Amino acid sequence: MIRVFCVLLILLQSLISFSQRNVKKDFVFPDKIKLDKSAYRLKQNKADSIKYCSNDTVLNGLIDPLHHIDNVGFRFIVRELEMNYSKKKHQTDSVQDAVNTLLQYVKNDSIRDMVYYLKKYIETRKTEEALRKVKKQMELEKVLSYQPELLKPDELDTDDSWKAHALEELFEYVENDSVHQWIREISRDSVLLGVKNYQNDSIKFWINNGKQDFKRFWLKKNKRDSIGIWVQNTKDRSVRILVDDDVYQQSVQKSKMRGTRVKLEEKISSDQYSLAKLGKYKRYSQKWKLGATIGFYFNQGHVSDSWAGGGESSIATISTIDAFANYKNGNHTWDNKLAVKYGLLKSGDNGFRKNEDRIEFETKYGQKAVRKWYYSALFNLKTQAVRGYTYPNNAEKILKSSFFAPAYIIASIGMDYKPSKKLSVLLSPVAAKYTIVRDTGNIDQTAYGVDADKKVKKEVGSYVNVYHKFVFWDEMSVENKLTLYSNYSDKPKNIDVDWEMILVMPINQYISTKLSTHLISDDDTGSKVQFKENLEVGISYRF
Template identity: 80%
Template structure:
């Protein structure tokens, strides 16, 4: 019997050795049981090393989730925080959640890789460049596949059909991936810059386009000359503008345009700027248009006593102030103008005498009726500033006029035709005209059509006011102002005419020449037509 057992052991020995061929000496192996994900099994071998194994088997190594952390001490801290991140009495749920969120970021290496990818995408745009290269290669492969007669390089001698198909699949996946499209969209979140010249030629580009390239553009003016510039995208969302060589600059003659200002540039250092981050803001458009013009002109002539032809030396000056305030809101308009003009003349041995004195204020309100027609109401006041004398008598002078002696007031309602900003035609079937002479003791009011025992003359009639301004080029302009008035109660055929024409010819930004004529025909002041003409050369400044 013993012999039989020995023979069986000899026969079974090779099978027992074969079944234990991978078993090492001095090693401890756990039983084949299921463990929790957070549990680890210890393996001890001759090297006394600690390894991580999978849950269901001891032969598959588990990678360390914190292997991307180079600091070994910090790895230990993270593990301790992860195991001990339980609610304490002095901690709140929000603190526990915050610590868990930060631990998740530290342990998750894929989030870090994605963040680095996003950072590199915004700064260098390598993904977009890679997509362009792959697209060009696909097009090249297709062109070569349709032209078999062209010799192909060695790399095309393999199975290029499958390679082209694989590149197309890769390109389509990345190009149409919603995450990549979202990254591309937010990376272009910047400011769109547009440059336009006088001929409406324009270029547009995003400042944050990931490139530091130049764009060529020509700045052209109305005189057909041009300046070449280069617009460059630089880092930190800034723009650099370079002007061509041999460009000469001069001051601009036109007034500066004003508008809503938006802070787009933030100063980082003395030579470093970038676009400032803008929040939500309310944009307000200017409803009132304000402006004023100040002018003064001189005229001087000298004749010596020995001049055989005779004559007198003279000097003359005229000062003007013109201001306007216009409101446009929806279908409503309100135009206000004020003009003040005063001039002095000295001829020969005579003292200074007044040769120009005028104050005129016009306010007109309109509400849109149809297309270019407005319901309008107008108020017009004309008077003078200082006393005026008659110098026909060499021995003495006679007072003829003064402030509000006379003064003309017209109030009317009607329809105003305004096809554009240059033309206005007011037709008023109902208008009241008042002629006022404040001082009847020193001034003859009958010279202005006022009865001898009254200070005010009232009239009811029709009124027409035409204003037209024609611009030729630059500041060269011709302006006409015409008013017509007819009295219903007294001689309606005798129409009062007041026509003024002004031709402005600029010399430079501050100097100009102005030629004006003024014609008045009023039966109340006499049967003769009144006419005056002025040629002025002087200084003018506009606000």
């Protein structure tokens, strides 16, 4: 009986061995061998039969967390530091915490993957390009859904109707993802570029804003000359400027502004840059500003001899020169103006007669006192260039004036309020006024307040000089010049008034219309108010 049992046991063992001939023998029992979880994990072998070997497992190796470190010696150092600086219960050490923080950074390869992804995102911007393409496809799908007649019936694929909704869901997920929005913002490391023209109109935009769009802008040389341009920010983080067609450009006068070139970055290697050291910038400003305007204006009217209403033909011409030379350096200013005006009038059969003759020179020095107030000293000279006559009853002409006969000189000191270039108010409590008649033999000096036995009249009083220019409708301007003078010693309440107003209405760059009025009230030249008005149409050129 025992022999039979042994034979059966041997046969059973052979049968079991035959049935398990394909079972791998490299498995271990986890209840007998303990391994570090960070290096290995136990996984059931797919080839094993659970029926015959339910406890058999196969040992599979995991990826080394330090596989990204090529230096094998440094890997060993990291493992040794991790063992020596491992935390123990109820133990606090700042150096130990610092070492563990650095070890976690070295072991965490996901940080490096994130940086690589961010670098690739900024350089290629494939995600942004993909979003734009998907959005364009979604808009096309919407158009096709509302207008199916655009496609032929055999081209319509009703089975793909779910794709439009799926693309929309994918687009919304990526577009609204907080991580993607954060990466998009930090990848726009850019420069805010601003462009400003002559009239201080400006546009601003970021160079690297993820778009390739155009902005319209006007470059204006002066009030009646401009060039239209298009400013585009390109994909390579640069700016391209396109000028309108049919534009004729002239050479630009070299500016006296000087500066220094600024280098923003220095190249260390093929893919490494560093900020360059900036030198001290010194700005050289233009101290002198020079300019002049030359004009030639005329007025003409013709009346034929057969005109029933009667009248006379007339023609009038006026030539003007307005020049300035202004100096500014720190708190010091020096303004110089020269105005020359001369006109002729011919009416009927009479010859040409002078209807305008004026020379005025003014220089004013100022030193800044506080805010918009300046200590100022002014010198003003007014006279005429050629002889002037009166024609009583068209009989004989009587000489009334000539060069420096008369001439008016005002010298004053005071305070000048200059809030802008278009407004100036000079208040002078001490001002000297001189009235000069050079040729007393041919001209009656008493008509200008000078004593009969003298050529010069001296006065001391207060003086006010106001200049204001108002520009409206971008082209038209009104210029007012007002001077007030009061003599302390002789009738101080009788204030001398000299007010000139000029209205300029330009037609184009060279042709303009000008309306000027001149009002004078001076007791020395008579009790009546003097008034003169001119309407001029002509050509002017500004330097």
